[in-house]
Amino acid sequence: MAETTSPPLSESLAKLSLTQPLPKFPNCYPEFNPVDIYRAHLTSILADVTGVDSKIIYPALQWTQTLEKGDLVLPVAALRVKGKKPNELAVEWAEKFPESPIVEKPSAAGTFLQFFFKVDKLAQLLIPSILQRGKDFGLNPALGLKDPEDPSKGPKRMIVEFSSPNIAKPFHAGHLRSTIIGGFLSNLYKGAGWDVVNINYLGDFGKQYGLLALGFGKYGSEEALLADPINHLYEIYVKINVDLKAEKDEIKKLEEEGKDASELKNEGLDEQARRYFKAMTDNDEKAIALWSRFRELSIKRYKETYARLNIHFDDYSGESQVKQENMDAAAKKMEEMGISEVSEGAVIIDFTKHVQGKAGKSLERPIIKKKDGTALYLTRDISEMLQRQEKYNFDHMIYVVASQQDLHLKQLFKIIELMEYHDLAKKVQHINFGLVLGMSTRKGTAKFLDDILRDVAEKMHEVMQKNEAKYKQVENPLAVADILGISSVMVQDMSGKRINNYEFNMDAMTSFEGDTGPYLQYAHARLCSIARRADIPTSELLTADLSLLTEPHAINLIRVISQYPDVVQNTLKTLEPATVITYLFKMTHTLSSSYDHLRIVGSEKELMKARMALYDAARVVLNNGMRLLGLSPVERM
Ligand SMILES: NC(=[NH2+])NCCC[C@H](N)C(=O)O
Secondary structure, three states: OOOOOOOOHHHHHHHOOOOOOOOOOOOOOOOOOHHHHHHHHHHHHHHHHHOOOHHHHHHHOEEOOOHHHOOEEEEHHHHOOOOOOHHHHHHHHHHHOOOOOOEOOOEEEOOEEEEOEOHHHHHHHHHHHHHHHHHHOOOOOOOOEOOOOOHHHOEOEEEEEOOOOEOOOOOOHHHHHHHHHHHHHHHHHHHOOOEEEEEEEEEOOOHHHHHHHHHHHHHOOHHHHHHOHHHHHHHHHHHHHHHHHHHHHHHHHHHHOOOOOHHHHHHOHHHHHHHHHHHHHOOOHHHHHHHHHHHHHHHHHHHHHHHHOOOOOOEEEEHHHOOHHHHHHHHHHHHHOOOOEEEOOEEEOOHHHOOOHHHHHHOOOOEEEOOOOOEOHHHHHHHHHHHHHHHHOOOEEEEEOOHHHHHHHHHHHHHHHHOOOHHHHHHEEEEOOOOEEOOEEOOEEOOOHHHHHHHHHHHHHHHHHOOHHHHHHOOOHHHHHHHHHHHHHHHHHHOOOOOOOEEOOHHHHOOOOOOOHHHHHHHHHHHHHHHHHHOOOHHHHOOOOHHHOOOHHHHHHHHHHHOHHHHHHHHHHHOOHHHHHHHHHHHHHHHHOOOOOOOOOOOOHHHHHHHHHHHHHHHHHHHHHHHHHOOOOOOOO
8 A cells, every 4th residue: 555645635625626725613524534525615605505504504414325315415404494494495505506616516305405526526536545545544533532622632542341251161142242343343443543442351250260170170181271271171161060060969859858968068069169269369379370370371362363353452351350459448338328238138239229210120139249248240340340440541431242231231330320430420331232143153052262263264165165266376275264254254243233133144154145254355355356457556546537437337436435434434423333334335336336347457548547546445445444344354365
């Protein structure tokens, strides 16, 4: 990618006979988003035509889903002009609208004014800017500033907590989705200039880790632990839980028969696990050492897998990292403020006493401290949030957790509010998502992320081998198959709205037909191959005569790619990966229908350059969109 610096915007605008400086508006970034040039320009004209304050006009200009409706539309009613009907005003304003160098005269469509950009001018504004900005096109680092007027105050800080699996337990679909969606949100905010911290909050504490330590003594092997900690710890966990179940059954049987079960109760696995965990919480060195090895080896393995997904965590936090003294302080505060109460020996929060009506009832009566004094999941989350606030002083924090835990997070956020951490309560947000149904691989129900990734990669490798000629040209087919497999899983996951459940369908996701990961990758590889064959340096593309791009297919493609920065901006509102995916499919469909009409090979040199500039701009947009989603675009496949 050419990293030449762009000429100042005023210069490019002057070439289009826009000599007046553009008026400034909040959230208007003409250097980052060419469509904002049109917004500013249209607003100043519309202010004259309508007599309405430009501050009202600017935010009313909307982007369109289908290009037949124009590049931007104005819902007339949004200007709140009294006395005339919106459809009459639309006709009146359309007639009054003066000639513009960059926009066609608008047309009235019912209560809307539709604006179509003059595409030759749009191409001149857009394509060189995409080629010059390269991987930065679509990003806007100004959005995350603490103070847009004073960049020296630096960016706002965002915490994204995601993935958060439990050590020695399966990495299930909920963790998979959290990983994919969280990685995406982290990229999205980074691109918007926020200072983003990725946190993985591991499930790594509790009596079950005492049990695991006992299991390791009985079934563990040092060698197996080092070779594959995740699977080995899980195997041990399963075995020791079988033993525990047998013990419980035995106790039950003895008691039913009226026999003495006290020895099993006092010396059995359950009690030993409890003691082991107690030793851990009392900072017993030996107990902690073993457990912390489990934790470290697991993290090491996780890191390798996350790297395949382009994901990196700044902080491996976890339930174990919540300090006892902080939990004690929070418990004291809740007690003093009358938030918590003792009920049957345990400490609980009865939300009906703090929140009126249905809402209070729906928050239920969670336990925050068990009879034996142990803290629970919810208790840890309260103190963890306060610790994070202390450590990171964040401006916003997102928890990416399955909708099955909606209640848990509602309780957590409400408790923080009741504790009168009002600022903090406003900064936290739960991003939830639905279930994955039937997540099984060919070897049975998937347990770990690695198993899933291995299986889809194998499947993709088979699919690739079907095209022998192409397969031979791929330098490292197994690595490419791995990337394609990952893309399949991720695109399927991100295609629907987050809250919807979806069916894990290996055949559908790995197909080249339909809106799949491999299809997107193929579209990207094809653009790369066109660029390789044309072999025109970017410096030459920058001087291409873009007025040659007159065919309807070229015009459509220019208009679609101009929408990309708006799509990213809109995604910051929806926080839905599907907003980006839907757009990328719209764009790649426009592309694939263009190839026959906009040929490179055999075209005259100047036309070839102009078309190649357009394709290259499309490649940049596709590449940027894919990376925003967390995919690794391939150049050959
Ligand atoms: N702060 C949180 N509670 N994050 C979600 C943690 C998810 C938890 N480890 C689980 O697997 O269910």
